Amino acid sequence: MSDTSDHNKTHPPAKDVDHDGCASPPCLLGELDPVWQGGMDRDEIINLLNTLLEAERAGARGLTTMASEYEGDLQRELKTLALDEARWCAMLSTHIKRIGGTPTSVTGSFLEKLLAKPTLAARLSLLDRGQGWVVAKLEESLPRIFDAALQRDLTEMRDGHRGNIARAARLAS
Numbered sequence: 634m635s636d637t638s639d640h641n642k643t644h645p646p647a648k649d650v651d652h653d654g655c656a657s658p659p660c661l662l663g664e665l666d667p668v669w670q671g672g673m674d675r676d677e678i679i680n681l682l683n684t685l686l687e688a689e690r691a692g693a694r695g696l697t698t699m700a701s702e703y704e705g706d707l708q709r710e711l712k713t714l715a716l717d718e719a720r721w722c723a724m725l726s727t728h729i730k731r732i733g734g735t736p737t738s739v740t741g742s743f744l745e746k747l748l749a750k751p752t753l754a755a756r757l758s759l760l761d762r763g764q765g766w767v768v769a770k771l772e773e774s775l776p777r778i779f780d781a782a783l784q785r786d787l788t789e790m791r792d793g794h795r796g797n798i799a800r801a802a803r804l805a806s
């Protein structure tokens with residue numbers, strides 16, 4: 634015969650369970666490892682951030698070089714874009730270190746491809762594609778990142794890139 638008094642020592646009576654307050658198992662998923670919910674694990678996040686860091690470094694260096702080749706408003710705009718890329722590099726490095734990874738020192742091949750373009754229009758066109766790639770990569774990745782601080786900064790980076798695509802388009806026109 635079961636002893637209900639013992640049972641109740643470890644299991645509260647059903648009437649005490651607050652279903653509205655979400656005591657059901659699905660609600661406890663939030664306390665599980667993000668990977669169980671389709672989130673990226675630490676290594677996947679570090680790989681993603683380092684991939685972005687390589688690309689941003691290439692963008693920052695490419696834009697800095699381009700800015701040195703022009704004057705006036707165009708130079709100012711290119712410098713602004715370069716500073717943004719450098720800011721993302723710093724943000725990405727900070728997060729990589731925070732979660733225990735090592736920021737890559739590699740500069741993406743985008744730099745060579747960019748500077749090999751013979752005209753400003755061709756460079757701006759490639760920059761546009763590069764910025765678009767970053768936006769797409771972030772759009773694809775953000776739903777799988779549950780680290781709130783990282784999600785906030787990567788969202789800002791995505792929105793910043795959208796703004797810079799529009800900015801570069803104005804330069805090209």
Ligand SMILES: [Fe+2]
Binds near residue numbers: 688689718764767
């Ligand atoms: Fe970028």
